[in-house]
Amino acid sequence: MLKNLVIVESPAKAKTIEGFLGKDFIVRSSYGHVMDLNKTQLGVDVDAGFEPQYEVSADKKKLVSELKKLAKEAEMVWLASDEDREGEAISWHLYIALGLKDNNTKRIVFHEITKTAINKAIENPRKIDLNLVSAQQARRVLDRLVGYELSPLLWRKVKPSLSAGRVQSVAVRLIVEREEEIKNFKSTSAFRVTAQFTFESDGQTYQLQAELPERFDKEADARKFLENCIPANYAIESIEKKPAKKSPAPPFTTSTLQQEASRKLGFSVANTMRIAQQLYESGKITYMRTDSVNLSDFALNLAKEEITSSFGAKYVKIRKYATKTKGAQEAHEAIRPTYLNQPTVKGSSEEKRLYDLIWKRTIASQMADAQLEKTVVNIGISTDKRQFVANGEVILFDGFLKVYMESSDDENTEDRQGMLPPLKMGQHMNLSEMTAQQRFTRHPARYSEASLVKKMEELGIGRPSTYAPTISTIQKREYVVKEDREGEIRKYKQMTLKGGKLTEKTASENTGSEKSKLFPTDIGTLVNKFLCQYFDSIIDFNFTANVEKEFDEIADGRKKWNHMISEFYGPFHKKIEDTTENAGKFSGEKLLGVDPKTGKNVFVKVGRFGPMVQLGDTESEEKPRFAGLRKDQTMETIDLDEALALFSFPRTLGTFEEKEMTVAIGRFGPYVKHNGQFFSLLKTDDPADITAERAIELIEQKREKAQQSIIQEFEQDAEMKVLNGRYGPYISFNKSNYKIPKGTDPQKLTYEDCIKIVENPDNAPKKRFVRKKK
């Protein structure tokens, strides 16, 4: 007879806990939520007090029936999902789905996975907190109503398959608005003057770099200053030293881990989470989806021991960090190594690097402050009232800097301040070189995936478990693209004073280049404009923060969840109806000009398949012509000539092997079509002036490549081939592809083997349109 069944959310956690509890307990996992609103409908009965229509999720049916069976056999079921809103709902859904009864069900919670914590939890069971469940229900229903009423409106007014939601639409808004700021940014320039000095002290020669605090807006003023310095003498007029300290950053949360892994290791947000998951599953780190900066006493003790033995007792400073994050629920610890006495782990190089980062950050968070001495030196100019300034920094005690220093998003990283040479008051300085260089102000930085997560966390939008999926959703919907972009060459002026002579030159620098940054697309910009115009309250940056306050009131029992929803839904739904009724198509249509050949109007707008140009009016007798924009074109920047060029496809290039070659632009970019086959143009090829010779070259190149990928061909049947593809060898037959069973040598397959594989109904080709959900 089974005595106790414990259910937690994560299987890795289940495994660990089972070890602590002994043979009277078996521990299983719910793998997150087990029930959700019906997916194909609204899933909320609006007329019946917003009654949610829950069902066991399709992928949880099997699991739920297994758990149900175990629950029946058990004397006591312990619901041990996380201690937050979602966790409470998971317990409640388990209670319903497993048909549990009050007399054999207990709800327990723990924040750290140690034997003591678990035993303490078992000794202090409670009941499911139905107010907290109601708060989750309000959250769930609100998100469903917003998402499932706004999205269909977008399908009607803008373009099919689009989506909108409380979280993703704000993420898109941030990116669109940042791009607008950048577009409207006016760069100004000023001259920055730096000087390189040398001096003698105790028979040695030293160098000193200094800067003039003042910037000159006008070139003439900078020149005047430099000219004025030609006959000058320089000497130290003051030396000021003051102590300073630096403190370590708190341990990692999901958001800060994503940011640091992006800055220090160049990982994408999704990649970081995938690697962290692997570390978690192999027991090397604690849970990776958390908003807490808290470390358990167990971890603090280990940190103390580790720091003491590696660096000495004076490096230890145990600290308790408190979260500053809006809406943090802190059901878990911060992300830390399970065993802090292991500075390295086995695994892939990515796992090692991420673990190293986590280990260092955790250890550093419990180390002493670094003690610094900052020095400011003023150097007087005999011919001018102004002074040059040299800054120095000396580390008196390194403290946590011994292991870890957080990096910053700031791109204008100042030159690192180092140690200054030995200096004395009145010390005479020889100028070796003085430069006035024109510097330009920079526009606000575009978001990277990680800096967007940071911003969302600040606004309290999204949760640790959704940061990475949200970022992938807005890219999948093509609201946003992650790209590198080349910068532009910009000229700047530089004046140099050296050896008593002033020289001037104009040099150039590359500016504005971007790497892995998020850019809004035409669709993203248009959808954002639509939502701003009709649903500004939903994409307001404070919307989430405001509803969170109400969720808290529901959790405290001060407010009924469906009253809150009702107050929101009334005006919201009315706005949906009004907009459905009264707003026209929202296509972003713009008149580019008139086609000189036909005299017809040329427009650019968003159509069924995305941004396109249109030749002729929609209302006119004659049907207008349409053509999609190329990937490298945008609605905002396309001009009349470029638009007209798009109507010149498909265009005949000539004949090759007695068949016609045409060039056209398709879904995947420009291509050449020949004898029913397609050949993509390279990025360097311009479809507007591609020649027949180049087209033939492309055709032959592709044939050669196809030849190389052939592993086997068969005399009996030209349709049957064994090919080498992206996922390894496969069989191609009648335009369908088939997997080769594991352990088979593709070289040795006979024609008969291939027929067998192709005819096996298990290998029947899957239907093409099966697009993954999400």
Add this chain to the structure above:
DNA sequence: CAGTGAGCGAGCTTCCGCTTGACTT
């Protein structure tokens, strides 16, 4: 590392938050 390649229309699409697999042909 392969191949993909529309057309003005039938039926489809969609949210957020909690969890991992299964595995591309």
